[in-house]
Each structure stands twice: as C-alpha cells, then as structure tokens.
Amino acid sequence: MEKYVIFVLCFIVAPALAPPPRTTKQYRGDYVYNRKTDAFYKFHIETVRYYSVQRLCEQEGAQMMVPESNYDIMQLHSMFKQYPDLGNYAWVGNDGQKHESAEEQPIIDLSSNTDGSMGPYSSECQVGTRSGDIETTECYRQFPFICKVAAKDAPYDAHCDVYGKDYRYYSSVRSCYKIPRMPYTWSQAYSECQAEGGHLLVINSEAEHDAIFNLTNTEEKVQGSRVFHFYWAGFRADKPVGNATAVFKTIFNQTLEEAGYAEWAENEPNNAMGREYCGSVFKNDGKLNDYDCTHEVGFICEKELSM
Ligand SMILES: *[C@@H]1O[C@H](CO)[C@@H](O)[C@H](O)[C@H]1NC(C)=O
Ligand SMILES: *[C@@H]1O[C@H](CO)[C@@H](O)[C@H](O)[C@H]1NC(C)=O
Ligand SMILES: *[C@@H]1O[C@H](CO)[C@@H](O)[C@H](O)[C@H]1NC(C)=O
Ligand SMILES: [Ca+2]
Ligand SMILES: [Ca+2]
Numbered sequence: 001m002e003k004y005v006i007f008v009l010c011f012i013v014a015p016a017l018a019p020p021p022r023t024t025k026q027y028r029g030d031y032v033y034n035r036k037t038d039a040f041y042k043f044h045i046e047t048v049r050y051y052s053v054q055r056l057c058e059q060e061g062a063q064m065m066v067p068e069s070n071y072d073i074m075q076l077h078s079m080f081k082q083y084p085d086l087g088n089y090a091w092v093g094n095d096g097q098k099h100e101s102a103e104e105q106p107i108i109d110l111s112s113n114t115d116g117s118m119g120p121y122s123s124e125c126q127v128g129t130r131s132g133d134i135e136t137t138e139c140y141r142q143f144p145f146i147c148k149v150a151a152k153d154a155p156y157d158a159h160c161d162v163y164g165k166d167y168r169y170y171s172s173v174r175s176c177y178k179i180p181r182m183p184y185t186w187s188q189a190y191s192e193c194q195a196e197g198g199h200l201l202v203i204n205s206e207a208e209h210d211a212i213f214n215l216t217n218t219e220e221k222v223q224g225s226r227v228f229h230f231y232w233a234g235f236r237a238d239k240p241v242g243n244a245t246a247v248f249k250t251i252f253n254q255t256l257e258e259a260g261y262a263e264w265a266e267n268e269p270n271n272a273m274g275r276e277y278c279g280s281v282f283k284n285d286g287k288l289n290d291y292d293c294t295h296e297v298g299f300i301c302e303k304e305l306s307m
Contacts, residue, residue, distance in 0.1 A: 021156055031147075041148050047144055049142055056182075065148035089137065176198070204259055205261060231280055232298070234250055272292075
C-alpha cells in the first residue's frame, strides 16, 4: 500500500520537473548526442595543452573522451570532418593501450634527453587523428580536444532547469545563479551561460542587486581571472561613432533603465583606454562597470524560474 502511494506521488510530481538528459537525450546546446553510445560529445576547436583538457571538460559536466569503442572513434572522425581547416590531431584520454607515435614531429624535439632517456616532456599523451586512429605524442603540444559525458551522467538541475551544477537559487528574486570556475572573455561567457540553458546575468531590480551582492561575496574567487573585483554581466554597448556616448543595452536589447537596474559604480562607466564596451558588476557594492570585452574574468550565469 505504501509503495503504491509513493508511486502515485512520483507520477503526479514528475511532469512538473523537466526530465533529465538520460531521458530526453538533450544536453547543453554545444554538445551532440550519439545514440550508439548514449553519450554527448563536444569537439573543442581551441588548442590547449594536455594537462588543461580534463579541467575544461569537467567545467561542462563532462570528461576528456577516452576512446572506449569504435563508436567513439567514428564520432571523433565525423566531428573532425566538420572542421576541414583544423590540424590532424585532437587530445583524447588514455585508453590504456599501446599506440604508435604520431609521425608528424614538432619542429624542436624536446621529447628525449641526449642520453636517450625520457625528458621532462614525456610522449605519453594520446591524440585521435583526423583519419580515425589513436596515436601518442608529446603532452606539452597544443591541440583541440574532445569532451564526452554519458547521458546517465550528464548533469541537470531540475529546479533551475539548467544543464549544469552549482546553481544557487535566490527565492527573493526567483532566479538561479552560478559563477563558473573559469575566466572567460565576455563573448565566451555569453556562450557558456547560453550553452547551459541560462544567460549572462541581467540585474532587473534592487532586490536582484542585493542577491548578486550576496552571491559574489559568498563564492570563491575564480582562479586565473585577470581581476577579482568584478564579474561579467549581460550588457554591452556598440562602440559609438564620432563623439556620441556609448549606449549600454542588455542582452535582451533593453536599456539598463528598462531592465530595472542602472546604478553605475562611482566614476563608471569610464571607458578606460577607450576600450570598455562590455558590462560587469563590482563585487564590493554590486554596482555596474564597463570593461574591455577581450579580457578574461569571472562571470555570472542566471536562469529565472519559469513558474
Ligand atoms: C548571503 O545570504 C546568506 C543567506 O541568507 C547569509 O547567511 C549571508 O550572511 C549573506 N552574505 C552576504 C555577504 O551578504
Ligand atoms: C562632437 O559633438 C559636437 C556637438 O555635440 C559636434 O558639433 C561635433 O561635430 C562632434 N565632433 C565629432 C568629431 O563628431
Ligand atoms: C533593439 O531595440 C531597438 C529600440 O528599442 C530597436 O530599434 C532594435 O531593432 C532592437 N534590436 C533588436 C536586435 O531587436
Ligand atoms: Ca535577472
Ligand atoms: Ca570601467
């Protein structure tokens, strides 16, 4: 009888929450689903050293792809095809098997000492090749890489309806927020929030300003950020023509006044060096600042509760 009651309750509650990736086969907008492996994949075209790969994949709720089956290799091969201009290699995780060394050698070979022993740069990292092989090469080289997450492991926050972990819900504003652990340029930050199903923070009220002040003052700082005293937010301006003043608008094409919060910090926007056209919020008072869009700093993603 008890079991029956629980079953009925689940049945009633379930439709209120969007189902997770293991059911929907939907994940972040920048991941593709493979039915054969029941997993999601992303080909990162930016080139990095091997040691950065796992951290970057984990940031997206995934892992560095370890080629486990021919389906993984076929996936790799088909993703390579979409980028004909890219080189021939992408980092993959160690599958524990012996592989040939990639034949294309770097211009300066740092891989062995004069006595023939392995130097500090071992050649034990694995790459997937454009033609669908797995080879080994020096770990210090920079290549694109592939992240993978099994559908059953893909993170989904049902309350906030986002494909990510660590969102914090503020009931005062009925919104969820997250400060990802990576510093990004404004455009990268915009895409990252979007990929998780949210958007770069837009402050719409004094109450939301208070929530953001609380958030930025209770989260750890983002390692590697160029500065720690502000975070990207979802507003920017086009570089004005002539001596017109820049008009800042939110990512939803509203002026700050229309959005509901337009308090600039003291002496801001100052357009320092004539290059500050992207929006950020200060940690010390939660007020607004303009900053150079190309710098890599922490950022805040937001997702409003839909109901
Ligand atoms: C943030 O909010 C929490 C929970 O209401 C509170 O305990 C904490 O003191 C606040 N911190 C700041 C810096 O406002
Ligand atoms: C700057 O603005 C003034 C009037 O506001 C205008 O007369 C002048 O031509 C402008 N200068 C430039 C370089 O656009
Ligand atoms: C943004 O808003 C302005 C004026 O409110 C309008 O003219 C413009 O077409 C809008 N742009 C977009 C991309 O919606
Ligand atoms: Ca908001
Ligand atoms: Ca500024």
